[in-house]
């Protein structure tokens with residue numbers, strides 16, 4: 507069973523709240539066998555819903571799902587195909603539907619020695635990106651690869667385990683390759699610096715000149731989420747949650763040099779913001 511701290515982190519990434527009281531209740535040493543029993547979900551549901559609301563009830567089920575996920579991974583860690591088939595069968599992986607962060611990925615970041623602060627940022631970006639992606643799907647019916655959004659966002663700052671300098675994109679992609687992560691994720695690490703550099707910007711920053719364009723909507727969603735998470739949590743600008751940050755996005759970038767950087771970078775972020783807001787039906 508994953509330690510409670512992981513449940514708190516994934517709850518934050520999904521809902522913005524840690525649901526600490528709920529996870530402590532589920533893991534109560536005297537009761538945890540009962541409270542992890544799938545056949546008893548129906549008995550506990552009314553009590554949990556009354557206390558923590560429908561979102562809390564969902565977090566309860568997510569807690570059990572994450573535990574199953576981690577147990578399956580342990581049991582069938584080496585036989586990935588069998589494991590994935592079983593996870594799909596029980597709705598634990600939800601391929602092709604929604605996507606929830608994989609505990610094994612979070613462990614990869616921890617094992618890469620990512621700091622708690624950077625991991626927290628990564629979880630927040632993943633949660634925000636998945637939220638935006640779901641709204642894009644419901645607002646426009648556009649097909650979005652939710653797994654790429656979730657995993658790409660979770661890993662975008664992997665390179666920060668080694669350096670916080672501008673090279674963290676490049677380094678992250680190398681680390682991702684060494685870890686065997688898919689190239690679709692490695693290029694996100696490489697391209698996320700300032701939301702996709704032009705050749706002139708790459709030269710100016712001393713980075714290799716190549717195509718940093720964010721060709722995929724999934725990539726643009728992640729970069730938009732990354733920018734929003736900084737705005738929401740840096741404390742540099744006073745914002746009232748995600749909706750407020752989205753609403754005032756252009757104003758904030760126009761007024762805060764840290765977020766706007768320069769005309770080219772700012773216009774690029776505006777492009778993602780306008781495109782994605784339109785897809786969400788705003």
Ligand SMILES: [Fe+2]
Pocket residue numbers: 662663674698
């Ligand atoms: Fe970054």
Ligand SMILES: [Fe+2]
Pocket residue numbers: 627631662663732
């Ligand atoms: Fe980031």
